[in-house]
Amino acid sequence: MLKYISGFILIFCILSMAYAQPDKIAIGDSIFVPMTSNFINVYGYPDSIRFARFYTDTVLTKFEEITWKKSDTLQFDYPIRKIYPGSFVWRGIGSFAGMAGDYLAAWFSFYTTGSNWGAKTYKVVPADTMPNEMVLSRVTEQLRQGTHWSPFGEAYGIEAFSKRGNHLVSLYVLDAEDSTAISKCDVKIVGADMKTTHGLWYTSSAGLAVFGLMDGDYKIAPFKAGYSFGNLPLELEVDGNALADTIWATAFDPGDPPLIGLCRVYGWVFGAGYDSLTGVTVQAKIKESPIRAGFVVISPYEKITATDSTGYWYLDLLPNEDLTPNDTKYQFSIYYSSGTVVRKEVIVPDQSSWEFSW
Structure with a gap:
């Protein structure tokens, strides 16, 4: 019976690919396949998970199949890892034999009291054909995770x-x-x-x-x-x-701003290749107007810089509490290639330096 159920679900997943927009990755890139279950037994994880991947661009071809068991939870090099009770992830190279095309990953989780399944489709393309909007989307997601590279933001759970x-x-x-x-x-x-x-x-x-x-x-x-x-x-x-x-x-010593009363705001911008975001524009501005520093009107107030070869940047800014009105905020923006990647509003403190994190 399980054999027929598995086959039915697999056919359903393949048909669904025509209606879904799968993730796109470049040949040779790695990919995460999260597996979240609705069933959590008393041990916090299933008895076993059966995972398989298929190349579907031409004739359906199964090129990988593994089974995870409870005894595998302590193996550091096992491709399926537990994130937290009831949630697992598979990590691996997305493409098979360097082949571009459509792929399907499917899994079944087996419990004492039931079972669960899921699937993920994705497309592998040559690196030089990745659409700009797709690259931009991936960079945006990385930046939203702040200083953490984990695909789950700050909630680390695996040695990827x-x-x-x-x-x-x-x-x-x-x-x-x-x-x-x-x-x-x-x-x-x-x-x-x-x-x-x-x-x-x-x-x-x-x-x-x-x-x-x-x-x-x-x-x-x-x-x-x-x-x-x-x-x-x-x-x-x-x-x-x-x-x-x-x-x-x-x-790290960011140095002092050139004038007393300024705050050196500094930070880093990283991409998938660590230094791939060299030369991106970092902008800080206050949208409100008019803005005064003492008796001097300074609006519109805007500062711009660019990241160096390590992704580092800094801007020397007036602290918000020294401005009138005193409830203003700076809007920080990163511009990368074809548009704005991320924005964040902050209050710059009254101190000589302050590290900014996205």
């Missing part, structure tokens, strides 16, 4: 991976001044081509993040608000063995 590596890579992030551990530092590992994500996690209280990687050359992009890491991205080579390495961080 895409190649099921069997070599343990332990990375310690320490303060260069006193060698103390730096916790909650984002660590992103990408391929040598800076396109595919192979690792994504944050450091523990001991400053440690552990990944499972295949042999090969990688780039490391760490980030922690208030710290700098030298020339990024860092190099990593995995060659047949487990390894451990240290990433040294230096407390």
Whole structure:
């Protein structure tokens, strides 16, 4: 019976692809497939999950099938990971054998008291044919997640991976001044081509993040608000063995504004390749008018800058409490390629420097 039910659901999913707009990714990119269940047993997760992927652009071809069991929850390199009770995710390379076309991912979750299923369709296209609006949408989503690269925003739940590596890579992030551990530092590992994500996690209280990687050359992009890491991205080579390495961080000094009374507002803008958002425009303006600083009318008040090669930017601004009326806010905007990516309104404090986060 299960065989026929599975076949019916699979046919239903394929037919549904004609009416849905699937996600688009480039060949070689990794993709997340979230699996959220309506049934949560007393253990907080199902007895097993059966997951399969299909290439559907021509003749339906199943090219991957795996089964997750409770005993797999502790395996760091297993492609299906638990996020929190009742919610799982599969992470892997989206394309099969470098082939563009339509894909389908489907899963069945089995519980003591029932079962559940779901599916996701997506399209793989050559990297140079990705529509501008699709690229812009992905960048917007990354920026909305602030300083976190997790696809679930600040709610980390997995060591993101895409190649099921069997070599343990332990990375310690320490303060260069006193060698103390730096916790909650984002660590992103990408391929040598800076396109595919192979690792994504944050450091523990001991400053440690552990990944499972295949042999090969990688780039490391760490980030922690208030710290700098030298020339990024860092190099990593995995060659047949487990390894451990240290990433040294230096407390970041944004410098002082040129005039007393100004506040240096600074921050970073990151894209999927860490430094791919170099040269984007950052604008800060106050929309209200008239605006006075003391007895001087300064409206319209607007400052513009651009990110450097590390994604860093700063603007020297008047604190809001020094302006009249005193309930104004700055509107910060990022402009990337074909339009505005994100906007956020903030109050600039009365201090010499302040870090802005998206």
